[in-house]
Amino acid sequence: MSDSPVPPLSSRLIAEFLGTFWLVFGGCGSAVLAAVFLTDDGTQLGIGFVGVALAFGLTVVTGAYAVGHISGGHFNPAVTLGVFLGGRIEAKAVLPYMATQVVAGVVAAAVLFLIASGSDSFAIDPGAAGSFATNGYGELSPGGYSLLSALLIEIVLTAVFLWVILGVTHGRAPVGFAPLAIGLALTLIHLISIPVTNTSVNPARSLAVAVFNPAALGQVWLFLLAPLIGAAIAGSTYRMLFDRE
Numbered sequence: 001m002s003d004s005p006v007p008p009l010s011s012r013l014i015a016e017f018l019g020t021f022w023l024v025f026g027g028c029g030s031a032v033l034a035a036v037f038l039t040d041d042g043t044q045l046g047i048g049f050v051g052v053a054l055a056f057g058l059t060v061v062t063g064a065y066a067v068g069h070i071s072g073g074h075f076n077p078a079v080t081l082g083v084f085l086g087g088r089i090e091a092k093a094v095l096p097y098m099a100t101q102v103v104a105g106v107v108a109a110a111v112l113f114l115i116a117s118g119s120d121s122f123a124i125d126p127g128a129a130g131s132f133a134t135n136g137y138g139e140l141s142p143g144g145y146s147l148l149s150a151l152l153i154e155i156v157l158t159a160v161f162l163w164v165i166l167g168v169t170h171g172r173a174p175v176g177f178a179p180l181a182i183g184l185a186l187t188l189i190h191l192i193s194i195p196v197t198n199t200s201v202n203p204a205r206s207l208a209v210a211v212f213n214p215a216a217l218g219q220v221w222l223f224l225l226a227p228l229i230g231a232a233i234a235g236s237t238y239r240m241l242f243d244r245e
Contacts, residue, residue, distance in 0.1 A: 007070050009093060015071035016097055017104040019063040023056070023075045024108035024208050028133035030055035031198075032116050049194050056199070057187030064179035072169075073179065076202040077101050078227035082162035085235025087243060088169070098204075105208030113212055126215035133209050134216035135200045135223045143195040150197045151226050157189045158201045158230030166238045201227050 006012075030052050037046040047055070064073035072089065074080045077098040084094050113132070116122045125131045129142045137150035145153075164185040168178040186201075193199045200206040206223035210216040 009096065012071040012093070013096055013100045015067035016074060016100045019067050019071070019073055019075040020101045020104035020204055021108040022063045023059040023202075024105045024205050025112055026059035027052070027056035028109065028205065028209055029112050029115075031130070031133040032112060050191065053187045053190035053194065053199075056190050057183040057185075059183075060186050061179050061183030064182060068179055071097075073182075075101060075204075076227075077204055078158050078202060078231035079162065079165060081228055082231035082235035083166065085232060086162075086166045086239045088166070101204040102207060105204035106211055109208040109212060112209075124213050126213055130198045131216070132213050133198065134213045135198045135206045135210070136216055136219050137197060137222060138219075140215060140219055141196060142198055145196045147222065150222055153193050153196050154200055154223065154226035155230040155233070157193055157199075158227040159234040161185055161189060161201055162231050162234030163238055166234065167242075170242075197223070201230070203227055 007015075030047060034047045034055075035049075035052050036044065038044055060073075060075065063075060067073060072083065074083065074097060080089065080094055080097045080101070083089050084091065089097075116132075127139070129136055129140050129144075134140070135150075137145060137147045141150060161182075165178075165182055167173060168181040189201055190199045193201075200223040203224040206220055210220040210223075
């Protein structure tokens, strides 16, 4: 662990705002604006699932390298909970971090909505899976997966994500590679779960876009709860297994 003084909370919250804004705007923006792009002759030039997965990973890599040294680069309430339970952040910072992340996500989604609305072809379809990059289960799952499937995959993948984060940011881990490993982990998580839930593992990301889609807002509880459960499992077990000293 670094012995450098911890930056003031105000600076850390600004860093979390910018990082979370970038994650939601970049990741969800790639899904809304670039995932599907058809030419006049019907050729698909969009980036698809793989491109969206890479976009989410790249936002974390670039955001963490840019401001991670200030705030820890959480950009996600589930990550904040996990690192708190893992003993990496003080209790008084948890709620301010989470609130800042949620606000930043909603601001990013609002900016994205304004940009997307500049196209005559843009419309949010409450009955369509993944409309405006929202998460869902049942008929709002891209692959029609059940509530139980969505709950399990979000818990498992968020736990894995936190285990990766806690491992690569450990004092004994190789220095300088944490943002890259975390971004690659998030990319892989999206490659696995976009067909199931459109991938959350981040309550701020899910709530931000669900605000603009009434149907998704009715299911967003799962994408607030499941990532927090997964993060709590990882945060508590990592510390118990590997940081007992």
